[in-house]
Amino acid sequence: MSTATVTRRSVRTHADPPLAGLWQLCRHIVRRDRARLIVWAGSMTLFAVYFTFALTTVFDEAALAARAAVMSTPSGIVMGGPGYGLDDYTPSVAMANEGITWLVLSLAIMSILHVVRHTRAGEENGTSELVRASNVGRHTTAVAALLTLTGHLLVIAVLSAGGMILVGDDVPVEDAFAMMFGCVLVALVFGTVALVASQITAHSRGATGVSLMIFALAFVVRAAGDLQEVGGSTLSWFSPIAWAQQMRAFVDLRWWPLVLPVLATVVLLFGAAALARQRDFGAGLVADRPGRADASGMLRSPFALAWTQQRGAMIWTALAMGLLWYGAGTMMSTLNDMVADLVDDNPVLAALFGSDPSAFTSSFLGAMVVFMAFATGAYAVVMAQRPKAEESSGRLEIALSRPVGRSRWLAAQLSMAAIGALVVLAVSVYGMWAGAAQVGIDEPDLGDFTVVFVSYSVGVLVLLAVPAALYGWAPRATGLGWALLAFVFIADFFGPLFDLPEWVQAISPFHWVPDAFAGDVEMWGVLGVAGVCAALFALAFWGFRRRDVVST
Known part of the structure; x- marks a missing residue:
């Protein structure tokens, strides 16, 4: 019997069962994620x-x-x-x-x-x-x-x-x-x-x-x-x-x-x-597509690197959101008739929304805008985790070994994340407008949708800036960005219904944004949120420049 034959039989005899070590690994996962599991529960x-x-x-x-x-x-x-x-x-x-x-x-x-x-x-x-x-x-x-x-x-x-x-x-x-x-x-x-x-x-x-x-x-x-x-x-x-x-x-x-x-x-x-x-x-x-044998000259900049890393998520998310909200816009074709029938049959609904179905159309679109802003905020929180991932993997140390300053590298990552969030929001907002226009809905018009996009952009950027500031000072705490997103969800969707205190609802950046398609728009709240956003980004850069870079 040859050595090769003995080796092959030995490998087959001592091969691990498909589920070997299952309970040990389960205990390891529970112990490793115990804080996360407790918070979710x-x-x-x-x-x-x-x-x-x-x-x-x-x-x-x-x-x-x-x-x-x-x-x-x-x-x-x-x-x-x-x-x-x-x-x-x-x-x-x-x-x-x-x-x-x-x-x-x-x-x-x-x-x-x-x-x-x-x-x-x-x-x-x-x-x-x-x-x-x-x-x-x-x-x-x-x-x-x-x-x-x-x-x-x-x-x-x-x-x-x-x-x-x-x-x-x-x-x-x-x-x-x-x-x-x-x-x-x-x-x-x-x-x-x-x-x-x-x-x-x-x-x-x-x-x-x-x-x-x-x-x-x-x-x-x-x-x-x-x-x-x-x-x-x-x-x-x-x-x-x-x-x-x-x-x-x-x-x-x-x-x-x-x-x-x-x-x-x-x-x-x-x-x-x-x-x-x-x-x-x-x-x-x-499989991943093979890259070029030689890197292009564009990859010499930190922004080009951030673009390469984040463009796939931005493109696919924007495509999915655009199709989703275009479909939502096309629902407007039957909304007016449905609302008219409901108002005629239900006096409680008539008291809430009046007898004009077109006014309720704006109310429906406004509710959808809040939901799309929340979904875009989730994308922003995900992209805000990218700098931490680069640091944890050790790629940040390699990037900083080149003639690249810390602020320049972080600015590239956060700028690309902000551009991606704004693109996703723009595709969502104008996708809904295109769907509504396709079925003959003229009001709200393109200008109204543009006001909505500008107003809600600052709120989305705050959801990006909060985890960015946490990364600058305490990278392990960047996950708290999800806690903020969850709070925004509860405050915006259920705060008025549950009569939450005004100061609690005011923590959400979208609280200060004027209601979508509500007529007269006051931009003072938007400017205030923009100032908070700028301050948070400044904190992110200040903290990142002061602390050590640590890889795991």
């Missing part, structure tokens, strides 16, 4: 508890009837859901109808980031290679990421449902748990989508971007399906988001829709495993 539980408490204590029957009237409008259907239980709008029904979309959104983002961080990002920065050097199977990392995510989601579901039951007024126990289990299982579907994307793309940014684009597509499909028919149409069922809503919690509970996210998760998991067997470790199925 606490935040989601607090959101569910506060939402339920406010609906129970702040709103009487008349106010709930007014909310039901709003949720029956096209904008309410897009931002909320199919509208089950609007004829008897209790606090529990309001929680399900208005809260599920936002719970799924938050949990899906959490799931995508968790899976990408422990799979594709680990392969990209080399930590997974160190893990695989031990007694760890090929699929252990992916399964450990999904198992820890599943456990975390279940903890959130139990805590949130329990909190709703404690603070609510006679909240049905079964319905509360059903609603939360539906939300977390749908979020798990998008976590598995991120696992598939991590097999296809070669970089963590690409995997995250593809996963978020799929979520955006699911949101559009759900909204379009719910607008076609009360209670949702056949099209709605093609979106995982609708599966949680179609359980009809607190109205006519049914458990069988939970089968759909479970089946989707299993199918996607097996698909990810099949794709993983077809690729090399550290690479994606879609």
Whole structure:
């Protein structure tokens, strides 16, 4: 028997099982992410508890009837859901109808980031290679990421449902748990989508971007399906988001829709495993294009380097947002007729919005503008993390070894991030205008949309400047930019409804921006936000020049 034969048999005999070291890696992930897991669980539980408490204590029957009237409008259907239980709008029904979309959104983002961080990002920065050097199977990392995510989601579901039951007024126990289990299982579907994307793309940014684009597509499909028919149409069922809503919690509970996210998760998991067997470790199925043999002269500048690093995210995000909001603009073709019918049939809605349907069209567009500004702010927060990633990977030290000053390098990174955020916002705003113009909507006109773009630009740049200032002084704290984004979401979307104090709402930069399409525009608040933005960027440069550069 030859030595080669012995070696081959030895390798086969001692090969690690596909899931070797699974529980050890699960414990490692939980210990490594314990702070992040606790913050997410606490935040989601607090959101569910506060939402339920406010609906129970702040709103009487008349106010709930007014909310039901709003949720029956096209904008309410897009931002909320199919509208089950609007004829008897209790606090529990309001929680399900208005809260599920936002719970799924938050949990899906959490799931995508968790899976990408422990799979594709680990392969990209080399930590997974160190893990695989031990007694760890090929699929252990992916399964450990999904198992820890599943456990975390279940903890959130139990805590949130329990909190709703404690603070609510006679909240049905079964319905509360059903609603939360539906939300977390749908979020798990998008976590598995991120696992598939991590097999296809070669970089963590690409995997995250593809996963978020799929979520955006699911949101559009759900909204379009719910607008076609009360209670949702056949099209709605093609979106995982609708599966949680179609359980009809607190109205006519049914458990069988939970089968759909479970089946989707299993199918996607097996698909990810099949794709993983077809690729090399550290690479994606879609390989990077080979670069030029010689770098062009344009790459001599820090800005050109930042452009090369960020242009892909900017282009694809702008394309997705442009298509999304162009589609939203085309919905204006039927909005006036729908609103006219609703106002005629509902005196509460007539009292809220008057008898002029065109005025409500502006109100609908204004609500959409706030949502697109929030989505653009999320892009800005992501791009604000780029300088920290460059420093942690050691590439910053290489760049600064050349005749490049610190301020020049940081200015290039932040300038490109700001340009990308403004491009995404511009494409979103003018995409909506183009969609509305395509179907014959003349008001608001192009000038009104331009005012909206200018007004909301400063708010988006503040969301970029806050993590930039944190990076300049305390790089580990840049993640707090996400906390600010979450606060802006709560303050802008729910602050007036829950009667939050004025000083609390004023923390959001969008609070100082004039309402979109509201007629007379006062720009003093915009100028004040611009001054705050400039001060934050100055703090970023000052802090970055004073501290040491540290790579990991």
